[in-house]
Amino acid sequence: MSWFTLRSLRLAVLAGAVFLAAPGAASARTEIYWWHALQATLGERVNEIAAKFNASQSDYEVKAIFKGSYPETLNAAIAAYRAKQAPHIVQVYEVGTQTMLSSGAVYPVFQLVKDNNITIDWNDIIGPVKTYYSSGGNLYSMAFNSSTPILFYNKDLFKKAGLADKAPATWDEVEAMAKKLVASGAKCGYSTAWPSWIVMENMHAYHDQPFADHANGFDGLATSLKINGAFGVKMLELLQRGAKEGWFTYNGRLNKAEASMGGGECGIFTTSSAYIGNLTKTAEGKFAWGTGSLPRMAGYPQGNSIIGGATLWVMKGAKPEENKGVAQFFKYLASTENQAWWAGVTGYLPLTQAAVKAMEASGVYTKAPALKTAVTQMNAGKSTPNSQGLRLGNYGSIRDAIEEQMENVFAGKKTAKQGLDDAVAKSDDVLKEFAATYK
Amino acid sequence: MKRTVFRNRWLPYVLVAPQIAITVVFFYWPALDSVRLSLYRASPFGDIKIFVGWGNFARLFNDPSYLRSALTSVMFAFFVTVIGLALALLLAALANAKIRGLAIYRSLLLWPYGIAPAIAGILWLFIFHPSYGVLPYVLSFVTAYQFNWFLKGWVAMTLIIVAAIWKQFGYNLAFYLAGLQAIETSVLEAASVDGAGPIRRFLAITFPLLSPVTFFLFTLNMTFAFFDTFGLVHSVTQGGPGDATSILVYKAWKDGFENLQLGISAAQSVVLMAVVIVLTAFQFRFAEKKVNY
Numbered sequence: 001m002s003w004f005t006l007r008s009l010r011l012a013v014l015a016g017a018v019f020l021a022a023p024g025a026a027s028a029r030t031e032i033y034w035w036h037a038l039q040a041t042l043g044e045r046v047n048e049i050a051a052k053f054n055a056s057q058s059d060y061e062v063k064a065i066f067k068g069s070y071p072e073t074l075n076a077a078i079a080a081y082r083a084k085q086a087p088h089i090v091q092v093y094e095v096g097t098q099t100m101l102s103s104g105a106v107y108p109v110f111q112l113v114k115d116n117n118i119t120i121d122w123n124d125i126i127g128p129v130k131t132y133y134s135s136g137g138n139l140y141s142m143a144f145n146s147s148t149p150i151l152f153y154n155k156d157l158f159k160k161a162g163l164a165d166k167a168p169a170t171w172d173e174v175e176a177m178a179k180k181l182v183a184s185g186a187k188c189g190y191s192t193a194w195p196s197w198i199v200m201e202n203m204h205a206y207h208d209q210p211f212a213d214h215a216n217g218f219d220g221l222a223t224s225l226k227i228n229g230a231f232g233v234k235m236l237e238l239l240q241r242g243a244k245e246g247w248f249t250y251n252g253r254l255n256k257a258e259a260s261m262g263g264g265e266c267g268i269f270t271t272s273s274a275y276i277g278n279l280t281k282t283a284e285g286k287f288a289w290g291t292g293s294l295p296r297m298a299g300y301p302q303g304n305s306i307i308g309g310a311t312l313w314v315m316k317g318a319k320p321e322e323n324k325g326v327a328q329f330f331k332y333l334a335s336t337e338n339q340a341w342w343a344g345v346t347g348y349l350p351l352t353q354a355a356v357k358a359m360e361a362s363g364v365y366t367k368a369p370a371l372k373t374a375v376t377q378m379n380a381g382k383s384t385p386n387s388q389g390l391r392l393g394n395y396g397s398i399r400d401a402i403e404e405q406m407e408n409v410f411a412g413k414k415t416a417k418q419g420l421d422d423a424v425a426k427s428d429d430v431l432k433e434f435a436a437t438y439k
Numbered sequence: 440m441k442r443t444v445f446r447n448r449w450l451p452y453v454l455v456a457p458q459i460a461i462t463v464v465f466f467y468w469p470a471l472d473s474v475r476l477s478l479y480r481a482s483p484f485g486d487i488k489i490f491v492g493w494g495n496f497a498r499l500f501n502d503p504s505y506l507r508s509a510l511t512s513v514m515f516a517f518f519v520t521v522i523g524l525a526l527a528l529l530l531a532a533l534a535n536a537k538i539r540g541l542a543i544y545r546s547l548l549l550w551p552y553g554i555a556p557a558i559a560g561i562l563w564l565f566i567f568h569p570s571y572g573v574l575p576y577v578l579s580f581v582t583a584y585q586f587n588w589f590l591k592g593w594v595a596m597t598l599i600i601v602a603a604i605w606k607q608f609g610y611n612l613a614f615y616l617a618g619l620q621a622i623e624t625s626v627l628e629a630a631s632v633d634g635a636g637p638i639r640r641f642l643a644i645t646f647p648l649l650s651p652v653t654f655f656l657f658t659l660n661m662t663f664a665f666f667d668t669f670g671l672v673h674s675v676t677q678g679g680p681g682d683a684t685s686i687l688v689y690k691a692w693k694d695g696f697e698n699l700q701l702g703i704s705a706a707q708s709v710v711l712m713a714v715v716i717v718l719t720a721f722q723f724r725f726a727e728k729k730v731n732y
Contacts, residue, residue, distance in 0.1 A: 071696065071697045072696075074699075075696055075699075078483050078484055078485075078699075081484060082484065082485045099483055099699060102482070103482070103483065103484040103486065104484065104486050105484045105486070187570075243590070250587075250589055250590050251569070251570070251589055252589045252679075253677065253679065256589075259570060259571070260570050263570060263571065265570060394698055394699065394700065396697055396698045396699070397694070397698040397700065400693070400697075400698065403679075404679065404681050404682055405681070407589075407590060407679055407680040407681045408680075408681045410590055411590045411591065411592070411680060411681070413681070426504070430698075430700075433480070433700065433703075436480060436489075437480050437481075437482050437487055437489065438482070438487065
């Protein structure tokens with residue numbers, strides 16, 4: 001099969017999917033289609049949310065439909081929108097935020113809620129989440145699954161290496177401990193999932209360093225990355241040395257590296273707090289683990305870690321009655337009951353202050369202290385223009401360009417400075433192209 | 440060939456219409472749409488389209504990563520084709536011998552072809568995986584060298600080449616086997632009588648007589664390696680590490696479907712279309728004439 005028939009096939013499949021998902025049979029309840037990208041355990045939780053909402057009232061029926069990975073879901077939504085068959089709600093990962101904001105295809109959530117006379121206390125939404133997805137102080141998409149990276153460590157391997165049962169707080173400690181772990185026979189001292197998100201994006205924000213110009217894209221379309229400065233180079237040189245000396249193991253992009261933490265190979269590991277649910281299951285009966293805040297680099301100011309995950313966007317073009325249902329559904333999503341339950345079973349952040357309090361009161365945190373780590377870390381951070389998030393056009397290509405060069409650096413093919421310079425050059429080209437499209 | 444005469448002059452057109460319709464809808468229409476889109480800078484949601492003419496192509500050909508990707512593809516296709524064909528020919532010659540249980544061997548050798556590229560990729564991923572793969576585990580007893588294809592480009596490349604060869608192996612073998620069986624035994628026997636050894640017989644008779652098959656398989660494998668290995672790369676290496684295994688098809692898909700740069704992705708598929716056209720023309724032109732039957 002050639003590439004072209006492959007492309008046609010995709011078109012055909014997309015078209016088919018659109019037809020299947022199109023609001024069809026007349027039903028007493030107004031149907032709301034919600035396309036999402038969460039699978040396995042998380043997918044079941046999503047279905048639970050829909051089922052609970054459907055049982056709570058009789059006017060609307062939310063149908064949660066899994067559409068593949070984040071990029072696949074976004075693509076499906078784009079194809080459907082262009083065919084005028086868009087779902088009402090689509091879950092889009094943070095990488096797609098600028099794309100959605102610029103698209104002209106969305107119905108801003110604050111507007112939708114206002115137009116339908118529903119009250120949701122937006123001020124109760126936790127700061128980092130609210131700023132990330134707001135424009136001009138108004139929330140454009142409904143906060144849903146947000147996480148932030150934290151540090152995990154394998155207590156059994158720590159014990160074997162003669163280390164105290166305590167997470168490393170600085171990168172110097174990570175290095176020292178990882179060396180001891182490897183010396184005691186651990187296959188991997190330190191590793192990380194989501195290489196660019198954690199080591200580049202979050203580390204810059206966490207140390208109050210700029211990632212891109214125009215306040216990381218919040219004051220206007222970003223045109224240039226700033227990661228090839230002293231901080232970025234230092235960060236990457238550290239891990240390059242780690243890879244060479246054997247105490248840092250690179251295990252791939254996305255969340256692929258998580259298999260090495262779950263498999264009990266790694267002593268120290270950084271990934272999204274949403275990994276807690278999974279690790280609890282995987283490690284059960286095999287090894288004990290703990291969590292801690294992200295490690296800090298000495299000599300740099302305090303910023304805050306940034307969030308990842310996805311939000312729910314409302315597509316334009318639905319009937320008023322359907323939009324009303326969407327607004328009702330969002331009110332349910334924002335409820336303390338739902339938020340506290342969701343954060344407790346997944347490891348995602350509770351999105352409202354009320355939910356944080358409810359979780360504290362219910363004793364979830366004493367039972368599973370790991371769930372508290374992300375909240376503690378974010379509360380300890382300082383909100384600065386460098387730590388409110390990242391808003392970059394074609395963010396996906398940029399992350400790609402950065403991770404490509406990180407791999408070259410870890411493999412020793414380029415110096416950290418050279419790799420980052422190349423990543424910036426490529427990213428700036430991508431940003432220029434984006435700006436030229438939406439000028 | 441028998442010439443069929445239809446009474447009704449419209450009937451033949453009606454009969455071929457479904458096939459034509461499918462070709463037009465699923466091939467010509469998207470292909471032409473790609474050509475059109477390649478001339479625009481387009482937003483993902485299709486609300487903005489800015490005509491840039493040759494712009495996307497100029498960007499492509501000035502982009503070192505695209506040129507690297509082209510080189511990677513050529514290298515990949517070359518190794519997959521040459522090693523794949525050599526191995527298939529060797530095993531076909533062996534499978535053509537008169538031995539017991541021949542049917543079983545043949546079926547087993549043909550099996551891999553029935554497997555989708557993505558599945559083949561996953562199988563090899565399990566074998567090669569640095570943490571839980573069998574091969575790195577076995578190799579760790581032999582050498583201290585780390586075969587981590589998350590970091591080492593050549594290991595990743597070797598992995599997808601091996602997987603692609605394995606995937607296409609049954610197909611190549613089937614054609615070679617058929618080719619070998621079509622060779623008159625009397626010719627080989629005559630050579631034997633004249634004192635030619637098995638190697639001489641193979642080089643002087645079998646191989647030249649197989650040249651049409653070889654040529655056909657060569658073009659076909661090149662096309663396979665260039666265009667049909669997307670699933671393999673997608674499931675195993677995702678183009679990495681760095682851009683070590685980012686072949687043209689994968690890059691076009693990634694830029695379009697993951698990075699949402701539709702214009703530049705369309706330009707890449709137009710370039711690929713040109714390559715297919717050249718390859719096909721090449722086959723039609725030379726397959727019939729220059730190959731020694």
